[in-house]
Amino acid sequence: MSQATAIDTGNTEKWQAQDGAHHLHPFTNPNDLLQKPPRIIESARGVYLTDSDGNQLLDMMAGLWCVNMGYGQQDLVEAAHKQIQQLPYYNAFFKTSTPPAAELSALLAEVTPAHLDHAFFTSSGSEANDTVLRLVWRYWEVMGKPEKRVVISRKNAYHGSTIASSSLGGMEEMHKQGGIIPDIVHVEQPNWFAKRCELGKDLDREEFGRQAAQSIADKIEELGVDKVAAFIAEPIQGAGGVIVPPESYWPEVKKICEHYGILLVADEVSCGFGRTGEWFGTYYYDLKPDLMPIAKGLSSGYLPIGGVMVADRIMDALINQGGEFNHGYTYSGHPVCAAVAIANIKLMQRDNIVQTVRDSTAPYLQKRLRELGEHPLVGEVRGVGMFGALELVRDKANYIRFDKDQGVGTICRDFCFENNLVMRAVGDAMIISPPLIVQPDEIDIFIERAWQCLDLTQKAIA
Ligand code: PXG
Numbered sequence: 001m002s003q004a005t006a007i008d009t010g011n012t013e014k015w016q017a018q019d020g021a022h023h024l025h026p027f028t029n030p031n032d033l034l035q036k037p038p039r040i041i042e043s044a045r046g047v048y049l050t051d052s053d054g055n056q057l058l059d060m061m062a063g064l065w066c067v068n069m070g071y072g073q074q075d076l077v078e079a080a081h082k083q084i085q086q087l088p089y090y091n092a093f094f095k096t097s098t099p100p101a102a103e104l105s106a107l108l109a110e111v112t113p114a115h116l117d118h119a120f121f122t123s124s125g126s127e128a129n130d131t132v133l134r135l136v137w138r139y140w141e142v143m144g145k146p147e148k149r150v151v152i153s154r155k156n157a158y159h160g161s162t163i164a165s166s167s168l169g170g171m172e173e174m175h176k177q178g179g180i181i182p183d184i185v186h187v188e189q190p191n192w193f194a195k196r197c198e199l200g201k202d203l204d205r206e207e208f209g210r211q212a213a214q215s216i217a218d219k220i221e222e223l224g225v226d227k228v229a230a231f232i233a234e235p236i237q238g239a240g241g242v243i244v245p246p247e248s249y250w251p252e253v254k255k256i257c258e259h260y261g262i263l264l265v266a267d268e269v270s271c272g273f274g275r276t277g278e279w280f281g282t283y284y285y286d287l288k289p290d291l292m293p294i295a296k297g298l299s300s301g302y303l304p305i306g307g308v309m310v311a312d313r314i315m316d317a318l319i320n321q322g323g324e325f326n327h328g329y330t331y332s333g334h335p336v337c338a339a340v341a342i343a344n345i346k347l348m349q350r351d352n353i354v355q356t357v358r359d360s361t362a363p364y365l366q367k368r369l370r371e372l373g374e375h376p377l378v379g380e381v382r383g384v385g386m387f388g389a390l391e392l393v394r395d396k397a398n399y400i401r402f403d404k405d406q407g408v409g410t411i412c413r414d415f416c417f418e419n420n421l422v423m424r425a426v427g428d429a430m431i432i433s434p435p436l437i438v439q440p441d442e443i444d445i446f447i448e449r450a451w452q453c454l455d456l457t458q459k460a461i462a
Contacts, residue, residue: 012052015040026161039417044071047435047442049422057420060432060446062386065238065270066301069347070437076302079343083336092121092333101333104342108294108309111279111345116292116309121333125269125295126160128306129232132265132291133164134327136230139263139314142321148229149183152219152262156189158239159232159267159293168232170240185223188215189237190245193380193391197399209246213253220260230263230290231256235281238270238433241426242389244382250285263290263314269306273297274348274436277358277385284384290314300344305337357436362386364440368447369432375454377408386436390450392428392457402428402461411460415453423450 016037025033040052047070049057062068069076083100090098105119120135122128133151140148153159155170167180170189190212196203220228231253237243257264266289271281274297278284282292290313295306318325331337348354362385369388373381379393379401392409394402402408409425416423416430424431434446 012040015052046070046072047438055420057417057422058442058446058449059422060434060438061422061424062433062435063301064296065275065433066296068273068275068297068436069300069344069353070435073300073302073344073347075343075347076300076340079339080303080336083339087335090335091330093328098333098335098338100335100338100342104333104338104345107342107345108307112292112309113280113282113288115288115311115313117312118310118315120308120310121338122295122306122308122329123304123331123334123337124160124306125267125293126162126165127329128269128293128295128308129159129165129168129267130162131308131327132230132232132293133168135291135308135310135314135325136263136265138325138327139317140229142317142323145226147226148262150223150228151184151265152216152228152231153184153186154189154233154237155186156191156240156243157186157232157234157237157267159234160269185219187219188212189240189243190249191237191241191243192246193382193399197393197401200399205246206248209248210252212245213249213256216253217256217260220256220262225260225262228260228262230265232265232267234267234269235271235285235287236276236384236387238387239426241429242383242387242431242433244384244387250287254287265289265291265293267293269293269295270433271387273300273345274354274357275386275433277354277362279354298344299337299341302344303334303337303340304331305334305341353436357386361436361438361440361443365434365438365443368443371447372450372454375451375458377454377458383432386434386438388432389426390430390454392430392454406461408457408461412453412457415456415460416449419449419453419456421446421449421453423453 020037041049042052043050047059049059087098092101108119109117120131122131153168153170157170159165159168164181166174167184170186190209192205192208195208216231266282266287268280272294276284282289290311292309299305366383369383370381372378372390377392378390379396380391382389394400409428412430413425
């Protein structure tokens with residue numbers, strides 16, 4: 001795909017001034033933006049962003065893990081245009097639906113596992129996880145077990161930013177600002193590298209995976225199974241730093257959920273729609289979730305839409321017990337967003353993108369990513385499909401990390417950004433999640449720029 005040129009240059013300072021005066025940014029220290037105004041991203045094509053000064057940045061984050069089919073896909077633009085003219089809005093509350101909402105639910109039933117046959121629509125992953133909580137509680141209520149309310153989640157998980165979804169998440173810094181709602185507890189995350197560094201001695205990866213899974217069983221025993229409703233997890237923790245669990249982890253977790261009869265929720269907001277080289281992380285790890293929140297790659301981020309895929313056994317319970325499910329958003333099943341999601345899924349199917357990722361581009365990306373492991377700063381390289389992470393460490397032979405205050409990840413991220421590469425930092429883990437359409441020559445450019453920025457970082461901290 002050709003690279004875009006800026007459509008309107010010369011206005012950078014104007015937009016920066018407006019932004020500085022009036023825009024409160026998500027997950028940003030407002031003071032930092034006063035010191036250094038934001039870069040204004042004005043247009044994009046393929047895997048490249050163009051800023052308001054005409055610089056082109058290689059976007060190895062697919063926006064925020066969402067622009068899976070890349071920028072500038074005309075099918076999606078046209079689908080939005082056509083639908084907005086025909087019917088810009090109608091709801092699904094009053095025994096009504098719209099063609100896009102109906103068609104998208106059928107298409108999702110087709111691409112997700114066979115037992116997930118119904119979709120509840122939201123506008124985001126956060127709302128999807130709020131919906132999860134309402135559905136979990138409603139399910140146990142109609143099953144005559146309303147005391148089953150506790151949802152077990154994991155430390156360092158990310159499930160969204162609303163109060164319920166941030167409570168489900170395991171981000172301490174978020175919990176510090178406002179606390180969490182009751183009936184949510186957090187257990188060990190399957191982060192072998194962090195544990196290995198913390199212990200300062202060898203740690204068998206698979207044994208650690210089993211222990212991390214066991215922490216769920218231990219928590220259920222501690223609370224009493226009659227109180228526990230569900231376990232929620234991302235198949236691969238994304239925002240937590242691309243934490244790929246040991247092979248032993250998921251089989252053990254599945255057994256534990258089945259043994260205790262609690263619901264399994266697989267949060268596919270970042271893993272879904274091809275990122276692992278399968279349509280869903282659920283296929284990659286052979287899970288059978290009862291609820292599956294989705295968003296992001298559903299529309300390749302072109303319009304905000306998310307949802308929850310609901311298992312037949314939950315639907316049956318809701319249908320058989322009767323009564324309303326008292327939950328819904330104005331924009332649930334928004335016809336324009338749904339039309340774009342349909343166009344996106346059809347484009348993925350037509351271009352066979354998931355197969356291309358699995359068989360071709362992801363193996364290439366993973367191979368080249370591991371070459372960065374030769375760099376003196378890189379203590380571990382991990383990744384699956386189009387997910388990748390590089391752990392920056394002070395002493396790679398002995399698994400010794402940098403002091404947190406040194407902000408080495410942030411230093412590296414800033415070098416990347418200055419050198420027209422978007423690679424994120426989560427602590428000292430440099431993470432990527434490129435558009436699925438990224439080509440081998442673009443991966444080569446990424447590796448070259450990443451190596452340069454690792455060198456710059458090394459010099460800067462010497
Ligand atoms: N679940 C998962 C697994 C996510 O990655 C959400 C839920 C919430 O989705 P919404 O659409 O409400 O944002 C997410 C979102 C980051 C970052 O810094 C990650 C997300 C969102 C914003 C920033 O990596 N993930």
